[in-house]
Amino acid sequence: MIHLERFSYTYPGATHPALDGVTLDIEPGEFALVTGPSGAGKSTLLRCLNGLVPHFTGGTLGGTVTVAGHDPVTEGPQTLSRTVGFVFQDAEAQFVVDRVEDEVALALEYRAVPLVEMRRRVGQVLELLGLTPLRDRPLETLSGGEKQRVAIAAALALRPRILVLDEPTSQLDPRSAEEVLSALLRLNRDLGLTVVLAEHRLERVLPYADRLVCLPAPGALPLSGPPRVVLEQADLASPLVALGKALGWDPLPLTVKEGRSLAEEAVARAGPQVADAPPAAKARRSEVILRVRRVSFAYGDLLALREANLTVRKGELVALVGANGSGKTTLLKCVVGLLRPRQGEIELAGESVVDRETAEICRSVGYLPQQPDDLLFAETVLEELAVTLRNHGLSVPPIAPRKLLERLGLRDLEAAYPRDLSVGQRQRVALGAVTVTAPRLLLLDEPTRGMDYGAKQALVRLLREWQAEGAGVLLATHDVELVARAADRVVVLERGRVVAAGQPAEVLSTAPVFAPQMARLFPGTGWLTVEQVLAGLGKTAGRAMSSRR
Numbered sequence: 001m002i003h004l005e006r007f008s009y010t011y012p013g014a015t016h017p018a019l020d021g022v023t024l025d026i027e028p029g030e031f032a033l034v035t036g037p038s039g040a041g042k043s044t045l046l047r048c049l050n051g052l053v054p055h056f057t058g059g060t061l062g063g064t065v066t067v068a069g070h071d072p073v074t075e076g077p078q079t080l081s082r083t084v085g086f087v088f089q090d091a092e093a094q095f096v097v098d099r100v101e102d103e104v105a106l107a108l109e110y111r112a113v114p115l116v117e118m119r120r121r122v123g124q125v126l127e128l129l130g131l132t133p134l135r136d137r138p139l140e141t142l143s144g145g146e147k148q149r150v151a152i153a154a155a156l157a158l159r160p161r162i163l164v165l166d167e168p169t170s171q172l173d174p175r176s177a178e179e180v181l182s183a184l185l186r187l188n189r190d191l192g193l194t195v196v197l198a199e200h201r202l203e204r205v206l207p208y209a210d211r212l213v214c215l216p217a218p219g220a221l222p223l224s225g226p227p228r229v230v231l232e233q234a235d236l237a238s239p240l241v242a243l244g245k246a247l248g249w250d251p252l253p254l255t256v257k258e259g260r261s262l263a264e265e266a267v268a269r270a271g272p273q274v275a276d277a278p279p280a281a282k283a284r285r286s287e288v289i290l291r292v293r294r295v296s297f298a299y300g301d302l303l304a305l306r307e308a309n310l311t312v313r314k315g316e317l318v319a320l321v322g323a324n325g326s327g328k329t330t331l332l333k334c335v336v337g338l339l340r341p342r343q344g345e346i347e348l349a350g351e352s353v354v355d356r357e358t359a360e361i362c363r364s365v366g367y368l369p370q371q372p373d374d375l376l377f378a379e380t381v382l383e384e385l386a387v388t389l390r391n392h393g394l395s396v397p398p399i400a401p402r403k404l405l406e407r408l409g410l411r412d413l414e415a416a417y418p419r420d421l422s423v424g425q426r427q428r429v430a431l432g433a434v435t436v437t438a439p440r441l442l443l444l445d446e447p448t449r450g451m452d453y454g455a456k457q458a459l460v461r462l463l464r465e466w467q468a469e470g471a472g473v474l475l476a477t478h479d480v481e482l483v484a485r486a487a488d489r490v491v492v493l494e495r496g497r498v499v500a501a502g503q504p505a506e507v508l509s510t511a512p513v514f515a516p517q518m519a520r521l522f523p524g525t526g527w528l529t530v531e532q533v534l535a536g537l538g539k540t541a542g543r544a545m546s547s548r549r
Contacts, residue, residue: 001162001194002026002049007063009044009053011420018044021063022222024213026196031188033205033227034198035236036215037452038424042198043089045215046164049196050084051076068161085160089167089423089450090371091151092139100142101126101135104153111158125153128183130176141299145172145324145478149180156187162194163187167423169204170449171370173323173478175513181208200424200452203238203481203517206254228252236453239481239517243530247537256520263521266537273538277505277526286314287349289441289472290335295344296496297330304330306496307344312441312472317463319483319504320476321514322493328476329370331493332443335474336367348441363392366439370446372430373419381405381421381429382414385436398438407462408432409455423450431459435466442466444475448482460486484508484516484528504528 004024010017018041026032034042047053048065051072065072068083088094097103101122108118126132129149139147148171155163163184169177185208187193199205206212212227214234223230228251231241240259244252247266253259267274290312297305305327312318320328333339335346337358346353353361369375378384385401405411408428413421418429427450435442442463448456456479463473463486477483483490483504490507492500492514500507505526509519518527527533 001028001030001068002196003064003066004048005064007048007065008061009041009048010060011044012058014059019048019215022215024222024224026194026211026213029188029192029194030210031185031195031208032197032211032213033202033209034196034213034215035200035202035452037217037236038200038450038455039422040215040217042215043166043422046086046166046196046198048072049162049164050080050086052086081158083161085155085158085163087148087151087155087163087165087168089170090373091147091171092371094151094154095139095147098138098140100131100137100139100150103139103150104131104157107154107158121157121159125156128156128186129153130179141302143171143325143329145176148172149176152180160193162196165195165197167199167450168197169199169201171324171446171478173321173326173513174204174480176324177204177478181205184208200450201238201479201481202236203240206238206241227254239530240521243518243521243533246530246534256517259521267522270537275536275538277528277532277536286316288313289349290474291345291347291350292331292335293345293347295331295334295346296342297327297334297339298342304496305334305341308493308496308498310474310491310498310501312474314440314470314472315467316488317467317473317475317486319487319490320474320493321478321480321483321490323513324478326493327496328493329445330496332367332445332474332476335361336365336443337361362439363437364439365441365443366434366437367443368427368431368434368445368447370449372423372426375430375433376418376426379417380415381410381418381432384418384429384433388433388436392437394437397436399436401432401436404432404436407465409458424452424455425450427451428455428459438469438471440471442471442473442475444473444477446477446479447475448477448479456482457485480508480514480516483514484518 004022007019007022008017009019036042044053049067054061055076070080072080095103096106104125105118105122126135129152131149131153148168152168169180184195188195206227209227212230214223214230223233231237231252241252249262288311292308292310294307294309295305296307308331322328334341337356376384378387382401389397405414410428418426487504490504491498505528508515508528516528518529518533527536
């Protein structure tokens with residue numbers, strides 16, 4: 001179905017190829033998962049499959065690529081779109097009209113599909129992706145995850161033979177992600193649809209994949225094959241796979257169900273030396289930086305926040321979790337002044353900010369929205385940070401911009417044009433732009449979108465450094481593994497209300513939807529991370545980990 005032979009591609013003006021000598025085969029009806037470090041070329045590879053590369057990008061190519069008997073290089077997107085459905089990382093970038101049902105039907109109208117058939121197809125894909133209740137909603141009123149599902153529905157309406165998706169679950173909560181992936185699996189298994197999906201969160205997609213394609217860092221050859229075989233050789237791994245490697249489990253489990261008996265055996269083997277979870281951190285007594293009291297907000301008749309309450313203290317990281325549409329982004333926008341609450345009070349260091357302008361609030365608050373491109377205006381990465389400093393009137397920056405770029409893993413990209421970077425890299429550039437002023441409060445909305453496991457670990461270290469310097473962090477995310485590693489407290493929103501708040505082990509272990517892999521694998525232990533499991537299992541686990549290294 002898909003064949004690449006020594007395929008290489010270099011963007012115009014680039015000094016190094018984005019893809020270099022890639023040889024790859026994906027068979028008809030396979031569910032292929034593409035992964036690799038940020039900037040390894042995943043999005044570029046996907047865009048080669050429908051001719052967007054090179055027809056919309058230019059550049060230099062070598063080798064060959066064939067998709068369902070077509071040559072995307074010579075035939076281009078207009079021809080390939082009849083065979084390959086495509087869903088971008090940024091769902092909004094492919095929207096044309098304003099209403100959910102109209103957007104899903106648009107491509108069918110372009111193809112002159114008869115009205116009766118059009119209505120039938122639209123109804124089917126809306127039902128398949130749980131969008132029927134939203135069919136009459138304006139797209140601008142949807143959450144990021146809901147918009148992503150609309151984009152998938154629009155691509156499926158054309159009934160392509162191949163469906164290509166670039167991080168389709170990056171803005172979805174765990175339950176919505178599972179629903180989307182289950183729908184894709186049904187199409188794959190029942191209709192023979194070939195699915196090629198790029199994703200960083202392997203724990204979500206591995207159970208569905210027939211083939212794992214790992215694009216490595218520059219200079220190394222891609223790995224492709226059955227997931228277990230590739231994972232034995234690849235550095236990237238979900239928490240479950242990382243634990244399996246550390247403990248020498250063979251075969252490596254890909255799902256919590258597969259790992260449960262192995263986990264029970266590991267606990268039994270460790271015997272009396274099994275340790276309890278580390279004690280919960282004592283409640284912080286430091287200064288309250290942010291206090292939200294009974295805040296409500298509505299989009300027209302839709303009540304998005306209902307008397308929400310929370311606090312963030314100096315040096316504390318509070319994770320805000322909840323399903324798509326639960327009000328997380330709305331709450332952050334109310335704090336930073338982009339939205340005005342219907343009622344309630346928001347205080348920053350004891351002073352109300354409800355009636356202040358966003359520009360004034362952002363002198364002491366760094367806000368990273370879901371879409372990093374909203375903050376990128378300059379010609380180079382380094383200049384993005386300089387723009388922020390100028391806007392704040394800071395001739396002497398609190399932190400040297402180049403030092404911050406080094407902490408963000410962007411030092412070698414300081415002269416690059418930001419919008420040419422990968423989503424994960426753009427996310428880090430935007431993060432640098434909002435933190436170069438050393439704000440005392442950080443509001444981060446899905447900051448790990450497009451980031452690989454290594455970049456997430458670096459982000460956690462960086463957040464800890466900022467916390468140690470006194471910054472408070474309010475982080476809205478669907479990434480429960482990040483929450484398990486980074487959060488001091490967790491606040492759960494449901495339909496605009498705060499329904500739970502407390503220590504991560506307490507909240508995540510009792511909320512199955514938001515439980516990380518280790519909490520599901522070792523229920524009742526309070527373990528949330530691989531490190532906690534290895535410490536809890538004691539010397540047996542330590543020796544196994546050392547031998548694997």
